[in-house]
Amino acid sequence: MLSAQAPKRRGRPPKDGSAHADTRERLLRAGVAILTEKGFAAVGLDEILSSVSIPKGSFYHYFGSKDEFGLALIDAYAAYFAAKLDRWFTDAARSPLQRLSDFVDDAKSGMARHGFRRGCLVGNLGQEMGVLPEVFRVRLHCVLLDWQARTAACLNAARDAGEIAPDEDCGMLATVFWIGWEGAVLRAKLERSPDALDIFARGFFAALRPRRLSASLMPGAPDVRRCPD
Numbered sequence: 001m002l003s004a005q006a007p008k009r010r011g012r013p014p015k016d017g018s019a020h021a022d023t024r025e026r027l028l029r030a031g032v033a034i035l036t037e038k039g040f041a042a043v044g045l046d047e048i049l050s051s052v053s054i055p056k057g058s059f060y061h062y063f064g065s066k067d068e069f070g071l072a073l074i075d076a077y078a079a080y081f082a083a084k085l086d087r088w089f090t091d092a093a094r095s096p097l098q099r100l101s102d103f104v105d106d107a108k109s110g111m112a113r114h115g116f117r118r119g120c121l122v123g124n125l126g127q128e129m130g131v132l133p134e135v136f137r138v139r140l141h142c143v144l145l146d147w148q149a150r151t152a153a154c155l156n157a158a159r160d161a162g163e164i165a166p167d168e169d170c171g172m173l174a175t176v177f178w179i180g181w182e183g184a185v186l187r188a189k190l191e192r193s194p195d196a197l198d199i200f201a202r203g204f205f206a207a208l209r210p211r212r213l214s215a216s217l218m219p220g221a222p223d224v225r226r227c228p229d
Contacts, residue, residue: 096158
């Protein structure tokens with residue numbers, strides 16, 4: 001398990017700031033790649049360090065502790081995934097619901113490239129909360145709330161465009177999407193197949209109620225919770 005007290009810093013320090021940042025980034029990329037496949041508790045630091053040829057004694061020049069490294073992995077993955085969501089959800093050349101469908105297709109293709117061995121780092125860590133520090137739970141929850149808010153904004157755009165009924169609660173729909181999507185990703189990893197992703201996506205889009213022909217007042221913006229600053 002990647003949980004330990006911060007030891008004294010040891011090993012040869014980096015020669016300059018750019019080299020330090022580059023090595024730190026390499027460690028984060030390696031950690032994300034490995035932990036999306038194997039999970040947190042099953043992976044030791046040695047496996048991550050050896051994948052980027054960094055001696056263990058140098059690790060603590062980049063991260064104060066193993067827990068700090070884990071939290072940095074969550075932040076790095078959250079930033080990467082938020083950029084991905086924004087890229088799909090703000091594509092003005094596509095209708096709002098098509099943007100959400102494009103995200104689903106892209107995520108499915110990404111899993112297929114790795115033989116459905118890799119899933120979602122946030123989902124993986126969430127399943128391991130019994131052995132992780134409490135601060136991980138708070139950080140993971142904040143990430144999910146952020147993803148839901150971005151998805152709700154896309155669904156609000158779909159509602160404004162008349163693609164779904166004007167009285168749909170887009171905040172609730174976004175919550176339902178991420179609860180179901182994380183489960184579908186887990187199932188896809190288990191089965192080494194895209195079937196669960198396809199089944200969930202078809203069900204979610206089929207459940208969206210189309211705009212009714214009769215006039216209806218637009219509800220106010222849904223209360224989409226964000227993690228407090």
